[in-house]
Amino acid sequence: MQVTIENLTKKFGDVIGAENLSLDIKDGEFVAFLGPSGCGKTTTLLMLAGIYKPTSGTIRFGDTVVNRLSPRERNIGMVFQSYALYPHMTVYKNIGYPLKLKNMQKKEIDERVNAVANTMGIGDLLDRRPGQLSGGQQQRVALGRALVKEPDILLFDEPLSNLDARLRLTMRGEIKHLQHDLGITSIYVTHDQIEAMTMADRIAVMSGGHLQAFDTPEALYDRPKTLFVAGFVGNPPMNFINVEVSASNGHFVATNGNMSLDLSKERGEKPATAGNSVVMGIRPEDIQIAPDGTVPAEVFVVEPLGRENLVDVRIDGESILLLADTKADHKRGDSVKLKFNMNKAQFFDSKTGKSLLWA
Amino acid sequence: MEKKAPDSRRNILRANLTAYGFLAPAGILVIIFFLIPVLLIIYLSMTNLATTNFTTNVSQMEFVGLENYAILLRDQFAGKIFFNTVFYVLVTLAIFNVSLALIVSLLTMHIPRRAGFAFRAIWILPRITTATVYIMLWRRLAVEAPYGIINQFNTLLNQPTYNYLDARPWEFVIMANGFIGVSFGMIIFTSAIESIPKDLMNASLVDGSTIMQRIRFIIMPLLRWPLLFVVTYQTLSLLTSFEQILLLTNGGPGLYDTEVWSLTAYHRALSNYFGNAQWGYGSAFAVVLVIIGVVLAVIYMRVFRFNELVAEPKIEVL
């Protein structure tokens, strides 16, 4: 089912839940809503579910405007962070509840519940109450309940936030697999950008109730259109340095104090026109500690991540994060030389926060 | 952590002392204001203490064993009063204290918050009004023309007028008590409904329920514990409170028409028509009431499977 959102706004009195959102989601697509806590993800999801009535704007499922339809008329399945299992019902009754509400025959309910439970690997838990299940099992039941009525659209509200890291990894794969196999249009709300990056076909980045960007994970990572997106997507986060970009006879440089970095024409041409109010962004993996580096710095903290080390270095007192090989044994206080991969550098207007490269 | 030596008797005692220390304030209150009065009443019910042989010296009271209970069993009005009580408690509880309280809670939870709050605040008024004032309002409503408010309408519409407290005493006794009773259940049910997680309420709608189906399949089952509490508490409360009936009909209009058990205990012990207060006999009525109350409370706990409700929660493992 195709989902089209136009100028969608929800206000709670003076508080803005979400404002002027427009995006369209293709049939069978897996879209993540990504943003910090309080940015309006849940509000948007609940409008799609029909729990909240939009203040203005329209929501279309296919060609139908659903603004005025009640949740039960929308044929959606939803998975909540708290699982929201009915504590007084067994697993069987929980999963069968949406079917019972459709006045389905007992026999058919039985078949469908068993089929879904077996897919989810909870076939042996049907007689238990939610209180007797582990978090992971509860999440599977919640997923089963959302899937059992064969919904047109699946909504997920931070479904993995309450699970431990390992289980989260497993469930991440399972949900993605399931969605792919069933081909149900899915909207997945999360504040965890790794979840969004790994699972979604496209990511809608939100902040302060507004849509910041809506694009594929690769595009958001390589070509962020705003400072907010650049800083929010990617872990460890992108480094930002105030620079001045200048051109002299076809040669582009970004300078800050006595740091001077050469730029290619593609990267340097547009920022050079913006004068001195430019923010340069560079990801930690695009900076190396190398003997032939050009920027002197001092090692401040080394955090071993296992596969690599996260190194916090200081350039004139300013903090820069980079990823270094664990074999190169850097220590606090070491003087090092940095090499920037300037072909990956991003440039933003420091006043508007807009990208100077990907307008 | 280092391993501790097996607890000595002294340690166990000390640990328990702390627990008893915390229980003491509540415990002392229960002993002074419940246990001791009950024991006194039980003793009094086995004496023939009355106005004629009044004494405050316990040792001088005349012990008569179960004599008062034997008299009670033979009392020609006891049966009528007993069934009056059952009727009054069941009807008030069923219509007002539980059903209407539930309906008001559910209705006010489904309308805008402020309106719901205002509506519920109005329902509290009967409870916080002094019983005498509150009953005066009901009397004013019910009495004969030209004062009775209902009768003023009857007059306006050229209908015959009645003294409603004579014509329909039970209706007025039950309504007067019921409207107070509603507010208790309403407060309990409203807060119980409000404490149901929002996600659960939303999940039900997304799963395809109507508002009514959500009430039936989700809200009502989750109200089992507050329902038990309200039914138990209000049964006991209705069994023992008599001041509204005393003020409204005083058990009348005819002989023992609206007399209930607790009112009889009061009449016998403290306000006999013939100026002869029979403390001993009245106490026997009161003791019967205590026994009925305890038995009912145990039955309610069985019916609502209290043990399941207080089952130990499972420790969360992921």
Ligand SMILES: Nc1ncnc2c1ncn2[C@@H]1O[C@H](COP(=O)(O)OP(=O)(O)O)[C@@H](O)[C@H]1O
């Ligand atoms: N029912 C509500 N009443 C008032 N304000 C709300 C309500 N729901 C959400 N908000 C506000 O709307 C904003 C967005 O909330 P929400 O959508 O829950 O954020 P997120 O899910 O992204 O963490 C927040 O400022 C929040 O306080």
Ligand SMILES: [Mg+2]
């Ligand atoms: Mg949220």
